[in-house]
Amino acid sequence: MAEIMQKFTTCLWFNMQAEEAAKFYVSIFKDSSIGRVTRYVKEGQEIHGKEPGSIMSVEFRIAGQEFMALNGGPMFKFSEAVSFIINCETQEEVDYYWDKLTEGGDESAQVCGWLKDKFGVSWQVVPIAMNEMLVDPDTEKVERVTKSFMQMKKLDLNELQRVYEG
Structure with a gap:
């Protein structure tokens, strides 16, 4: 069967x-x-x-x-309109996936935890803790975290936690 x-x-x-x-x-x-x-x-x-x-x-x-x-042939290409999110527990996990998936990829597409691999597929490598920070009812914390991650290529969990805590 x-x-x-x-x-x-x-x-x-x-x-x-x-x-x-x-x-x-x-x-x-x-x-x-x-x-x-x-x-x-x-x-x-x-x-x-x-x-x-x-x-x-x-x-x-x-x-x-x-x-x-x-x-299928060359007529269709990948775009950032679709991406795969990798939810990571630790910075080591973020580093691992980031390093593996950026190898040979498009460096100009690296922004805010997003990357494009060597095949043109888009990925988001995200610490789970950041997702929790972004739904905090304290909007000042959310503002600080957002400002910080918007300036990063690869997300840095330690820095995000530092700005989150003020």
Whole structure:
């Protein structure tokens, strides 16, 4: 019997880097693995234009979430309109994900905890404590934290806690 899939799966459209991207993400996150790989066949080649036998899609799981990487061609690009948020417990965790995901990425896209990796996928690497700070009923604390994080590239939990506490 086929394994039941999660209800929603994120599909990431790449030109021809689906396998490379899936392996990259699986190497970074715990509880991650590569799943099924599909290949293009001759049928439909007049539409897809891919060489028969080349990889069409790679299913992969990162941190328990199902994804699919599709080699769809160059017509669609990633944008910051969609990003993946990584909620981090510690600064060490922020540093780990930031360092791994910025490697070879777009340095000009690094702002306020946002980054763009080497494939053009946008990520937000966020300390969970910051999310709590931003919903504090004390608006002066929220103002200080907001002013501080808006000036950062990689978020610094110690600095955020310092300005939060006044």
